[in-house]
Amino acid sequence: MNIVIIGCGFGGVEVASKLSELRKRSKDLDISMIDRRTRLEYQAAHPEILSGKVTPEEISGDLNKFAAKINAEFINEAVVNIDFEAKMVKTKEEREIPYDFLVFSIGAEQTFFGIPGAEERSYSVNTLKGAIETKNALDKLDYSKKIRIAVIGAGLTGVEVAGELVDYFKDKKASAKIYLVELMPRVLPAFPTENVATYVSKFLSDRSVEILTGTAVQEVNEHEITFTGGTELSYDVIIWTAGIKQNSLLENLELPKEKGWLKVDPYLRVDGMKDVFAVGDTAYFENEGVRAGQNVEEAGRQGKLAAENIIRTMKGKKLKRYRAKNTIQNPRAFISLGNDKAAMYFGGMMFKVFAYLVKKFVERRYMKRFR
Ligand SMILES: Cc1cc2nc3c(=O)[nH]c(=O)nc-3n(C[C@H](O)[C@H](O)[C@H](O)COP(=O)(O)OP(=O)(O)OC[C@H]3O[C@@H](n4cnc5c(N)ncnc54)[C@H](O)[C@@H]3O)c2cc1C
Structure with missing residues (x-):
């Protein structure tokens, strides 16, 4: 067989x-x-x-x-x-x-929803190659001027990317403005309760990330993003984290x-x-x-x-039925936020203490099988 x-x-x-x-x-x-x-x-x-x-x-x-x-x-x-x-x-x-x-x-x-210019002009972290290319693009920026980075999509990956960007620019001692753009009225829209969105928004805002909710990208040009309604945002790098x-x-x-x-x-x-x-x-x-x-x-x-x-x-035996546990209706996840902090979302509740350490422990334990 x-x-x-x-x-x-x-x-x-x-x-x-x-x-x-x-x-x-x-x-x-x-x-x-x-x-x-x-x-x-x-x-x-x-x-x-x-x-x-x-x-x-x-x-x-x-x-x-x-x-x-x-x-x-x-x-x-x-x-x-x-x-x-x-x-x-x-x-x-x-x-x-x-x-x-x-x-x-x-x-x-990854999907770019057919938005003109989005795929050609955005970086992405969905693949390892994409994440490395994104890092290389950040490394090549002209740090003598104020940098603008737009992260499109404030789901799990988007908020994590925003948090890591804050750490990146802090290490570089560079001046950068990070925008986190989300179509829905709040960050982490796939999480059914608001507690985690409220916490994450405050955490990132306190670290100077500008969060633009209820904001839809209409088009991406060479230097600006146009939102529905006509507002524009000029950018140096776009990181696309919206949708699969x-x-x-x-x-x-x-x-x-x-x-x-x-x-x-x-x-x-x-x-x-x-x-x-x-x-x-x-x-x-x-x-x-x-x-x-x-x-x-x-x-x-x-x-x-x-x-x-x-x-x-x-073997001709009766098959076992599958039971989903981490569901659309009741998701659970670790959400890392940069600065070695994370939140764990489980059963609609949020846990912050040791969340980052637990997340890293799970990651290292998983990767051990490849060593
Ligand atoms: C940036 C990012 C962050 C994420 N963070 C989290 C998180 O914190 N927690 C969490 O639970 N989930 C997270 N996810 C989602 C999680 O990674 C996926 O749910 C998980 O990888 C799904 O596993 P999979 O086996 O279905 O697909 P994958 O792990 O994506 O594997 C699919 C494989 O199929 C191969 N493949 C595809 N097409 C072909 C083809 N035609 N021929 C040969 N090979 C092919 C690919 O190369 C790939 O290796 C994240 C996803 C992304 C992109």
Whole structure:
């Protein structure tokens, strides 16, 4: 049996790990891990690349080495198509990889919502490469004049980036104005209660970040951002932290989708398919009106269960139902704010003491599996 995992981020790595563990009892099982990158990226730490608190090596892990450790094959290629009839994965490099079971764990991509000029003129921290390029752009600025940085989108990543920028410019002893722009009426709009937004807004404002809520970007020109209503903001660097969209691989695949994401059944199989699973950001899982969030915790938990259900299918056993924990309706997260401070949001409540230390502990413990 060949199990092929497309995408080796938080979800894919967990599928492979769990399969390898369960395989001890079923030896005739090959695991192929495919990724267009060579390293797993710990995206939650990307904002800290800007302030130099972490290095790219510390927050990314060698997938080849990881695969070797768990006795899986790692294929560093980009998947461009899948023939579900022939059960064959096709890569850009024109390789064809047969599968008995397939797992989609291809994550999400950044979206610029088609706003003119946004993609061409913005930096991003969604990928490690993007975070390094953003840091390089900051390093090249002319510090003899007042610098203006616009962070677009005040979700989790946006507030973290703003916090790290404050630390970056403090270290440089440079004068910079940081704007945090948000379409919705408050920062962290995906968090259902206001406590965390109020705390984070005050924390960042006290560190001189200017927060512009209820502000929509209409167009990005060479030197200015135009907001709806015609107001303009001149900038030196834009960092785009607003919104994700489905992986473009899904566009040409005729699969059941919900809002563009891959719709999965209660067992994490792509709806209507018995041999194709989907986990992590790319999957749309909903149970009794509660939708799984797109976060590290869900990707990992889904990865483990998908692996178990693959083995159960092979053995003709009853499959296990998935229960989401970190949901859209009730999210939980660490939010780092710069200056070695963070807030932990859990069950609608916020905890500040030791939150940054706990966040860093979780990150280091996770990355240990790649050492
Ligand atoms: C900047 C940033 C900060 C974040 N902060 C947090 C946080 O603090 N807490 C939290 O819980 N979540 C956070 N998230 C979200 C979290 O990173 C994702 O939910 C998580 O990575 C999802 O895991 P995944 O396995 O679905 O996708 P990913 O981890 O993104 O992995 C997808 C993999 O698929 C590969 N891939 C994609 N397409 C192809 C293809 N065609 N062929 C081959 N390989 C392919 C990619 O190269 C990638 O390695 C953050 C995300 C970002 C971008």
